[in-house]
Amino acid sequence: MIHFVLLVSRQGKVRLAKWYSPYTLSERSKVIRELSGIILNRGPKLCNFVEWRGFRVVYRRYAGLYFCMCVDEKDNELEVLDIIHHYVEILDRYFGSVCELDLIFNFHKAYYILDEILIAGELQESSKRSVIRLVCTHDSLVETAKEQANSLSSVIAQVTK
Template identity: 80%
Template structure:
């Protein structure tokens, strides 16, 4: 089971977090601070697995971001690396060469993609095509809702005049 997902920049700024296990806000802050310090200080030639507090933290660096997942001690590290890579591929396909700024300005979409991929800390959907279709459907619903809200706003403005 994946306990949490954290995306951290090379400067140590947390860009995205998703928690599947209960942690208080104080614990979350401590975990993010502690793990970002551990991962950012590791050399590039070291492996991408860290044993931490009875768990394994699996991370992978893509451009300026570290994608980290905390899993149980007996979970497969390579499978977790594949899940991270799968998430990055879906982000890349959606944003077209994803970068840190895409995740900063469109964090809600990054969360939605992660929610389509993982459910309760387990891989929900392994097909990139299916996730892409779900995201496209969601985007169409959002656009339709925006258009409807805009037309209602226009109607209200006309009624007031």
């Protein structure tokens, strides 16, 4: 089971945090501070697995972001690395060469994509096509709702004049 997912920049800024296990706000900030310190200070030649508080943290660096997932010690680390890569590939397909700014300005879409992949800390959808199709369908529904709201507000504005 995945306990939490963190996306941390090289400067230590949290870009995305999804918690699947109960942590208080103070515990969350302590975990983020502790793990970002550990991961950011590791050399590039070291492995992508860290033993931490009876858990195993699996991370991978893509450009300026570290994608981290905390799992149980008995879980398969290579599978978790594959889930991280799967998430990054879907982000890359959706945004077209994803960068940190895409995640900053469209964080809600990054969370939505993560929620399509993982549910309650377990892999839910392994098909990239299905996830992209669902997210694009969601986007089209949002655009339709915006258009309807705009037309409705223009009708109300004309009536109230």
